[in-house]
Amino acid sequence: MTSTETTMKETVQAKWKKRPLIISGPCSAETEEQVLETAQRLAKTGKVDMLRAGIWKPRTRPGSFEGIGTKGLPWMQQAKKITGLPITVEVATAKQVEDALHFDVDVLWIGARTTVNPFSVQEVADALKGVKVPVLIKNPINPDLELWTGAVERVAKAGIDQIGLIHRGFSAYGNSEYRNAPMWHLAIEMKRRNPELPFINDPSHICGRRDILLDVMQKAVNLDYDGFIIESHIDPDKAWSDAKQQVTPERLAEMLDEIVWRKEDTSSEEFHAALEKLRQQINHLDDELMQILGQRMKVAEQIGLYKKNNEITILQTNRWNEILERAFKQGDKIGLSKEFITKYFDAVHMESINHQNKIMNS
Numbered sequence: 001m002t003s004t005e006t007t008m009k010e011t012v013q014a015k016w017k018k019r020p021l022i023i024s025g026p027c028s029a030e031t032e033e034q035v036l037e038t039a040q041r042l043a044k045t046g047k048v049d050m051l052r053a054g055i056w057k058p059r060t061r062p063g064s065f066e067g068i069g070t071k072g073l074p075w076m077q078q079a080k081k082i083t084g085l086p087i088t089v090e091v092a093t094a095k096q097v098e099d100a101l102h103f104d105v106d107v108l109w110i111g112a113r114t115t116v117n118p119f120s121v122q123e124v125a126d127a128l129k130g131v132k133v134p135v136l137i138k139n140p141i142n143p144d145l146e147l148w149t150g151a152v153e154r155v156a157k158a159g160i161d162q163i164g165l166i167h168r169g170f171s172a173y174g175n176s177e178y179r180n181a182p183m184w185h186l187a188i189e190m191k192r193r194n195p196e197l198p199f200i201n202d203p204s205h206i207c208g209r210r211d212i213l214l215d216v217m218q219k220a221v222n223l224d225y226d227g228f229i230i231e232s233h234i235d236p237d238k239a240w241s242d243a244k245q246q247v248t249p250e251r252l253a254e255m256l257d258e259i260v261w262r263k264e265d266t267s268s269e270e271f272h273a274a275l276e277k278l279r280q281q282i283n284h285l286d287d288e289l290m291q292i293l294g295q296r297m298k299v300a301e302q303i304g305l306y307k308k309n310n311e312i313t314i315l316q317t318n319r320w321n322e323i324l325e326r327a328f329k330q331g332d333k334i335g336l337s338k339e340f341i342t343k344y345f346d347a348v349h350m351e352s353i354n355h356q357n358k359i360m361n362s
Protein backbone atom coordinates (compact mmCIF):
# COMPACT_ATOMS: atom_id res chain seq x y z
CA MET A 1 0.00 0.00 0.00
CA THR A 2 1.31 3.48 -0.84
CA SER A 3 1.40 6.13 1.87
CA THR A 4 -1.45 8.11 0.24
CA GLU A 5 -3.57 4.96 0.38
CA THR A 6 -2.71 4.46 4.06
CA THR A 7 -3.64 8.06 4.85
CA MET A 8 -6.95 7.67 3.00
CA LYS A 9 -7.75 4.50 5.02
CA GLU A 10 -7.12 6.49 8.21
CA THR A 11 -9.31 9.34 6.95
CA VAL A 12 -12.13 6.89 6.25
CA GLN A 13 -11.80 5.43 9.76
CA ALA A 14 -11.93 8.89 11.31
CA LYS A 15 -14.93 9.94 9.20
CA TRP A 16 -16.77 6.73 10.08
CA LYS A 17 -16.63 7.75 13.73
CA LYS A 18 -17.32 11.47 13.20
CA ARG A 19 -20.70 12.83 14.32
CA PRO A 20 -22.60 14.04 12.50
CA LEU A 21 -21.27 12.14 9.49
CA ILE A 22 -22.27 14.04 6.35
CA ILE A 23 -22.24 12.27 2.99
CA SER A 24 -23.30 14.21 -0.07
CA GLY A 25 -23.08 14.28 -3.82
CA PRO A 26 -25.27 13.82 -6.86
CA CYS A 27 -27.94 11.17 -7.22
CA SER A 28 -26.03 10.11 -10.34
CA ALA A 29 -22.60 10.75 -11.76
CA GLU A 30 -23.42 12.33 -15.13
CA THR A 31 -20.26 13.84 -16.59
CA GLU A 32 -16.68 14.19 -15.40
CA GLU A 33 -17.13 17.98 -15.07
CA GLN A 34 -20.32 17.58 -13.01
CA VAL A 35 -18.67 15.11 -10.60
CA LEU A 36 -15.53 17.21 -10.15
CA GLU A 37 -17.36 20.51 -9.74
CA THR A 38 -19.83 19.02 -7.25
CA ALA A 39 -17.00 17.52 -5.24
CA GLN A 40 -15.04 20.77 -5.18
CA ARG A 41 -18.02 22.89 -4.18
CA LEU A 42 -18.93 20.39 -1.46
CA ALA A 43 -15.37 20.32 -0.16
CA LYS A 44 -15.31 24.13 -0.13
CA THR A 45 -18.22 24.22 2.34
CA GLY A 46 -16.01 22.38 4.84
CA LYS A 47 -19.11 20.57 6.11
CA VAL A 48 -19.07 17.37 4.07
CA ASP A 49 -17.18 14.20 5.01
CA MET A 50 -17.67 11.90 2.02
CA LEU A 51 -18.69 12.17 -1.61
CA ARG A 52 -21.52 10.02 -2.93
CA ALA A 53 -22.68 9.34 -6.50
CA GLY A 54 -24.78 6.69 -8.16
CA ILE A 55 -22.85 4.94 -10.93
CA TRP A 56 -25.39 2.21 -11.64
CA LYS A 57 -28.96 3.37 -11.06
CA PRO A 58 -31.69 0.84 -10.32
CA ARG A 59 -34.68 2.66 -11.79
CA THR A 60 -38.25 1.57 -11.23
CA ARG A 61 -39.16 1.92 -14.92
CA PRO A 62 -36.90 1.29 -17.94
CA GLY A 63 -36.10 4.26 -20.12
CA SER A 64 -34.99 6.63 -17.36
CA PHE A 65 -31.27 7.30 -16.98
CA GLU A 66 -29.80 4.08 -15.65
CA GLY A 67 -26.41 5.38 -14.67
CA ILE A 68 -23.19 6.19 -16.49
CA GLY A 69 -21.65 2.84 -15.50
CA THR A 70 -18.05 1.89 -14.80
CA LYS A 71 -16.69 4.80 -16.83
CA GLY A 72 -17.84 7.13 -14.04
CA LEU A 73 -15.61 5.47 -11.44
CA PRO A 74 -12.35 7.18 -12.55
CA TRP A 75 -14.20 10.53 -12.21
CA MET A 76 -14.96 9.68 -8.60
CA GLN A 77 -11.36 8.63 -8.07
CA GLN A 78 -10.21 11.95 -9.50
CA ALA A 79 -12.68 13.86 -7.30
CA LYS A 80 -11.19 12.12 -4.27
CA LYS A 81 -7.69 13.01 -5.39
CA ILE A 82 -8.55 16.70 -5.81
CA THR A 83 -10.65 17.15 -2.65
CA GLY A 84 -9.38 14.49 -0.26
CA LEU A 85 -12.98 13.34 0.30
CA PRO A 86 -13.47 9.57 0.59
CA ILE A 87 -15.95 8.28 -1.99
CA THR A 88 -18.99 6.01 -1.79
CA VAL A 89 -21.14 4.39 -4.49
CA GLU A 90 -24.06 1.97 -4.61
CA VAL A 91 -23.37 -1.64 -5.56
CA ALA A 92 -25.95 -4.28 -6.47
CA THR A 93 -23.98 -7.09 -8.13
CA ALA A 94 -20.66 -8.91 -7.66
CA LYS A 95 -19.28 -7.22 -10.80
CA GLN A 96 -20.16 -3.79 -9.44
CA VAL A 97 -18.40 -4.59 -6.16
CA GLU A 98 -15.33 -5.69 -8.08
CA ASP A 99 -15.32 -2.55 -10.28
CA ALA A 100 -15.91 -0.20 -7.35
CA LEU A 101 -13.06 -1.74 -5.35
CA HIS A 102 -10.82 -1.68 -8.41
CA PHE A 103 -11.27 2.09 -8.55
CA ASP A 104 -10.63 2.50 -4.79
CA VAL A 105 -14.15 3.32 -3.69
CA ASP A 106 -13.83 3.74 0.09
CA VAL A 107 -17.33 2.92 1.30
CA LEU A 108 -20.00 0.87 -0.50
CA TRP A 109 -23.71 1.15 -0.07
CA ILE A 110 -26.50 -1.32 -0.77
CA GLY A 111 -29.62 0.32 -2.21
CA ALA A 112 -33.21 -0.10 -1.13
CA ARG A 113 -34.14 -2.17 -4.18
CA THR A 114 -31.28 -4.56 -3.43
CA THR A 115 -31.96 -4.95 0.30
CA VAL A 116 -35.37 -6.44 -0.56
CA ASN A 117 -33.76 -9.30 -2.47
CA PRO A 118 -31.79 -11.84 -0.41
CA PHE A 119 -30.27 -13.36 -3.60
CA SER A 120 -28.79 -9.99 -4.56
CA VAL A 121 -27.65 -9.18 -1.03
CA GLN A 122 -25.97 -12.59 -0.82
CA GLU A 123 -24.24 -12.04 -4.16
CA VAL A 124 -22.87 -8.70 -2.93
CA ALA A 125 -21.90 -10.23 0.42
CA ASP A 126 -20.04 -13.11 -1.28
CA ALA A 127 -18.13 -10.60 -3.41
CA LEU A 128 -17.09 -8.82 -0.19
CA LYS A 129 -15.47 -11.88 1.41
CA GLY A 130 -11.92 -11.10 2.44
CA VAL A 131 -12.34 -7.37 1.75
CA LYS A 132 -12.02 -4.63 4.37
CA VAL A 133 -14.47 -1.93 3.38
CA PRO A 134 -17.25 -0.21 5.31
CA VAL A 135 -20.75 -0.95 3.94
CA LEU A 136 -23.90 1.10 4.41
CA ILE A 137 -27.20 -0.73 4.04
CA LYS A 138 -30.38 1.11 3.09
CA ASN A 139 -33.72 -0.03 4.41
CA PRO A 140 -35.69 -2.18 1.94
CA ILE A 141 -38.37 -0.33 -0.04
CA ASN A 142 -41.10 -2.20 1.83
CA PRO A 143 -41.58 -1.70 5.58
CA ASP A 144 -39.96 -4.97 6.66
CA LEU A 145 -37.32 -4.82 9.39
CA GLU A 146 -36.53 -8.53 9.02
CA LEU A 147 -35.32 -8.01 5.43
CA TRP A 148 -33.18 -5.11 6.58
CA THR A 149 -31.81 -7.20 9.44
CA GLY A 150 -31.22 -10.13 7.07
CA ALA A 151 -29.10 -7.93 4.83
CA VAL A 152 -27.04 -6.78 7.83
CA GLU A 153 -26.51 -10.42 8.85
CA ARG A 154 -25.48 -11.52 5.34
CA VAL A 155 -22.93 -8.72 5.03
CA ALA A 156 -21.63 -9.30 8.57
CA LYS A 157 -21.26 -13.04 7.90
CA ALA A 158 -19.09 -12.19 4.89
CA GLY A 159 -16.65 -10.69 7.40
CA ILE A 160 -17.47 -6.99 7.01
CA ASP A 161 -17.08 -5.45 10.47
CA GLN A 162 -18.03 -1.87 9.64
CA ILE A 163 -21.71 -1.74 8.77
CA GLY A 164 -23.96 1.30 8.87
CA LEU A 165 -27.70 1.68 8.34
CA ILE A 166 -29.40 4.20 6.06
CA HIS A 167 -33.03 5.11 6.64
CA ARG A 168 -34.45 6.27 3.27
CA GLY A 169 -38.16 5.73 3.91
CA PHE A 170 -40.62 3.11 2.66
CA SER A 171 -42.73 2.90 -0.49
CA ALA A 172 -46.44 3.42 -0.05
CA TYR A 173 -49.16 3.24 -2.65
CA GLY A 174 -50.91 6.47 -3.55
CA ASN A 175 -50.10 10.13 -3.05
CA SER A 176 -48.51 11.36 0.10
CA GLU A 177 -46.49 14.28 1.32
CA TYR A 178 -43.36 12.15 1.05
CA ARG A 179 -41.82 10.22 -1.82
CA ASN A 180 -41.08 7.43 0.66
CA ALA A 181 -42.94 7.48 3.95
CA PRO A 182 -40.41 7.84 6.79
CA MET A 183 -42.32 5.54 9.17
CA TRP A 184 -40.12 6.85 11.98
CA HIS A 185 -41.34 4.15 14.39
CA LEU A 186 -39.74 1.45 12.21
CA ALA A 187 -36.48 3.36 12.00
CA ILE A 188 -36.49 3.87 15.77
CA GLU A 189 -37.04 0.14 16.29
CA MET A 190 -34.17 -0.75 13.93
CA LYS A 191 -31.93 1.73 15.76
CA ARG A 192 -32.98 0.23 19.09
CA ARG A 193 -32.10 -3.27 17.88
CA ASN A 194 -28.70 -2.18 16.51
CA PRO A 195 -27.34 0.44 18.91
CA GLU A 196 -23.76 -0.16 17.80
CA LEU A 197 -24.34 0.55 14.07
CA PRO A 198 -24.11 4.11 12.70
CA PHE A 199 -27.64 5.23 11.82
CA ILE A 200 -27.79 7.61 8.86
CA ASN A 201 -30.77 9.50 7.52
CA ASP A 202 -31.40 9.96 3.77
CA PRO A 203 -33.77 12.94 3.63
CA SER A 204 -33.52 13.17 -0.18
CA HIS A 205 -35.27 9.88 -0.91
CA ILE A 206 -37.73 10.29 1.97
CA CYS A 207 -38.85 13.73 0.76
CA GLY A 208 -38.51 13.53 -3.01
CA ARG A 209 -38.69 17.34 -2.97
CA ARG A 210 -36.55 20.16 -1.71
CA ASP A 211 -39.02 22.17 0.36
CA ILE A 212 -39.42 19.65 3.19
CA LEU A 213 -35.81 18.40 3.43
CA LEU A 214 -34.91 20.60 6.38
CA ASP A 215 -37.95 19.52 8.35
CA VAL A 216 -37.05 15.83 7.96
CA MET A 217 -33.40 16.54 8.80
CA GLN A 218 -34.37 18.31 12.01
CA LYS A 219 -36.58 15.36 12.97
CA ALA A 220 -33.67 13.01 12.39
CA VAL A 221 -31.39 15.14 14.57
CA ASN A 222 -34.04 15.19 17.28
CA LEU A 223 -34.10 11.39 17.13
CA ASP A 224 -30.31 11.17 17.57
CA TYR A 225 -29.33 9.96 14.09
CA ASP A 226 -25.59 9.76 13.42
CA GLY A 227 -25.59 11.66 10.15
CA PHE A 228 -26.99 12.25 6.69
CA ILE A 229 -26.58 11.03 3.16
CA ILE A 230 -28.11 13.79 1.10
CA GLU A 231 -28.09 14.45 -2.63
CA SER A 232 -26.53 17.59 -4.07
CA HIS A 233 -26.00 18.79 -7.61
CA ILE A 234 -24.34 21.79 -9.23
CA ASP A 235 -27.54 22.52 -11.15
CA PRO A 236 -30.31 20.54 -9.41
CA ASP A 237 -33.13 21.28 -11.86
CA LYS A 238 -31.04 19.87 -14.70
CA ALA A 239 -30.06 16.65 -12.88
CA TRP A 240 -30.47 13.50 -14.96
CA SER A 241 -32.16 11.70 -12.05
CA ASP A 242 -34.04 12.83 -8.94
CA ALA A 243 -33.94 16.50 -10.00
CA LYS A 244 -36.71 17.62 -7.64
CA GLN A 245 -34.97 16.53 -4.46
CA GLN A 246 -31.40 17.72 -5.07
CA VAL A 247 -29.91 20.94 -3.71
CA THR A 248 -26.75 22.85 -4.55
CA PRO A 249 -23.70 22.28 -2.33
CA GLU A 250 -24.11 25.84 -1.05
CA ARG A 251 -27.77 25.29 -0.11
CA LEU A 252 -26.75 22.10 1.68
CA ALA A 253 -24.24 24.09 3.75
CA GLU A 254 -26.97 26.60 4.64
CA MET A 255 -29.35 23.84 5.69
CA LEU A 256 -26.68 22.26 7.89
CA ASP A 257 -26.28 25.65 9.56
CA GLU A 258 -30.02 26.03 10.07
CA ILE A 259 -30.39 22.71 11.87
CA VAL A 260 -30.49 22.82 15.65
CA TRP A 261 -27.96 20.14 16.57
CA ARG A 262 -28.59 18.10 19.69
CA LYS A 263 -26.58 15.58 21.64
CA GLU A 264 -27.94 12.42 23.23
CA ASP A 265 -26.50 13.11 26.66
CA THR A 266 -24.83 15.70 28.86
CA SER A 267 -22.83 15.47 32.05
CA SER A 268 -24.82 18.28 33.73
CA GLU A 269 -26.11 16.93 37.06
CA GLU A 270 -28.84 19.52 37.23
CA PHE A 271 -30.17 18.39 33.85
CA HIS A 272 -30.12 14.72 34.92
CA ALA A 273 -31.89 15.45 38.21
CA ALA A 274 -34.64 17.43 36.48
CA LEU A 275 -35.00 14.76 33.80
CA GLU A 276 -35.17 12.00 36.41
CA LYS A 277 -38.00 13.79 38.22
CA LEU A 278 -40.01 14.20 35.05
CA ARG A 279 -39.38 10.60 34.06
CA GLN A 280 -40.73 9.45 37.41
CA GLN A 281 -43.86 11.46 36.72
CA ILE A 282 -44.15 9.74 33.34
CA ASN A 283 -43.72 6.31 34.97
CA HIS A 284 -46.36 7.19 37.50
CA LEU A 285 -48.83 8.36 34.84
CA ASP A 286 -48.11 5.26 32.73
CA ASP A 287 -48.89 3.07 35.76
CA GLU A 288 -52.19 4.89 36.22
CA LEU A 289 -53.05 4.55 32.55
CA MET A 290 -52.44 0.79 32.75
CA GLN A 291 -54.64 0.48 35.84
CA ILE A 292 -57.43 2.41 34.12
CA LEU A 293 -57.11 0.34 30.95
CA GLY A 294 -57.37 -2.81 33.05
CA GLN A 295 -60.57 -1.46 34.62
CA ARG A 296 -61.94 -0.56 31.20
CA MET A 297 -61.42 -4.15 30.05
CA LYS A 298 -63.25 -5.48 33.13
CA VAL A 299 -66.26 -3.28 32.24
CA ALA A 300 -66.04 -4.48 28.62
CA GLU A 301 -66.13 -8.06 29.91
CA GLN A 302 -69.32 -7.30 31.86
CA ILE A 303 -70.87 -5.89 28.71
CA GLY A 304 -69.72 -9.05 26.93
CA LEU A 305 -71.60 -11.15 29.44
CA TYR A 306 -74.81 -9.16 28.90
CA LYS A 307 -74.43 -9.41 25.15
CA LYS A 308 -73.85 -13.15 25.45
CA ASN A 309 -76.95 -13.70 27.57
CA ASN A 310 -79.05 -11.62 25.16
CA GLU A 311 -77.47 -13.07 22.01
CA ILE A 312 -76.22 -9.70 20.74
CA THR A 313 -73.15 -9.20 18.48
CA ILE A 314 -69.99 -7.75 19.98
CA LEU A 315 -69.52 -5.12 17.32
CA GLN A 316 -72.09 -2.39 17.03
CA THR A 317 -70.89 0.08 14.42
CA ASN A 318 -73.04 2.97 15.68
CA ARG A 319 -71.62 2.69 19.16
CA TRP A 320 -68.07 2.55 17.80
CA ASN A 321 -68.62 5.71 15.73
CA GLU A 322 -70.07 7.44 18.79
CA ILE A 323 -66.96 6.57 20.85
CA LEU A 324 -64.64 7.91 18.16
CA GLU A 325 -66.61 11.13 17.68
CA ARG A 326 -66.56 11.80 21.42
CA ALA A 327 -62.82 11.15 21.54
CA PHE A 328 -62.06 13.41 18.55
CA LYS A 329 -63.95 16.28 20.17
CA GLN A 330 -62.23 15.82 23.49
CA GLY A 331 -58.85 15.23 21.92
CA ASP A 332 -59.13 18.44 19.98
CA LYS A 333 -59.56 20.36 23.23
CA ILE A 334 -56.55 18.80 24.95
CA GLY A 335 -54.22 18.74 21.96
CA LEU A 336 -54.28 15.08 20.93
CA SER A 337 -54.15 14.53 17.18
CA LYS A 338 -56.90 12.75 15.28
CA GLU A 339 -54.25 10.34 14.00
CA PHE A 340 -53.19 9.38 17.53
CA ILE A 341 -56.78 9.04 18.76
CA THR A 342 -57.66 6.77 15.85
CA LYS A 343 -54.65 4.53 16.50
CA TYR A 344 -55.16 4.53 20.26
CA PHE A 345 -58.87 3.75 20.14
CA ASP A 346 -58.35 1.11 17.46
CA ALA A 347 -55.95 -0.66 19.81
CA VAL A 348 -58.18 -0.26 22.87
CA HIS A 349 -61.23 -1.34 20.91
CA MET A 350 -59.49 -4.46 19.54
CA GLU A 351 -58.38 -5.40 23.04
CA SER A 352 -61.97 -4.96 24.30
CA ILE A 353 -63.26 -7.14 21.46
CA ASN A 354 -60.73 -9.84 22.36
CA HIS A 355 -61.83 -9.75 26.01
CA GLN A 356 -65.49 -9.93 24.99
CA ASN A 357 -64.78 -12.76 22.52
CA LYS A 358 -63.28 -14.80 25.37
CA ILE A 359 -66.43 -14.29 27.43
CA MET A 360 -68.73 -15.07 24.50
CA ASN A 361 -66.90 -18.28 23.69
CA SER A 362 -66.64 -19.49 27.29
Ligand code: PEP
Pocket (backbone or CB within 6 Å): 027, 054, 058, 110, 111, 112, 113, 138, 168, 205
Ligand atom coordinates in the same frame (compact mmCIF):
# COMPACT_ATOMS: atom_id res chain seq x y z
C1 PEP B 1 -29.87 6.69 -4.37
O1 PEP B 1 -29.32 6.83 -3.26
O2 PEP B 1 -29.69 7.46 -5.32
C2 PEP B 1 -30.84 5.60 -4.50
C3 PEP B 1 -31.03 4.95 -5.64
O3 PEP B 1 -31.50 5.38 -3.36
P1 PEP B 1 -32.52 4.24 -2.88
O4 PEP B 1 -31.80 2.93 -2.99
O5 PEP B 1 -32.78 4.65 -1.50
O6 PEP B 1 -33.73 4.34 -3.76
Ligand code: MN
Pocket (backbone or CB within 6 Å): 027, 028, 231, 241, 242
Ligand atom coordinates in the same frame (compact mmCIF):
# COMPACT_ATOMS: atom_id res chain seq x y z
MN1 MN C 1 -31.42 9.36 -6.02
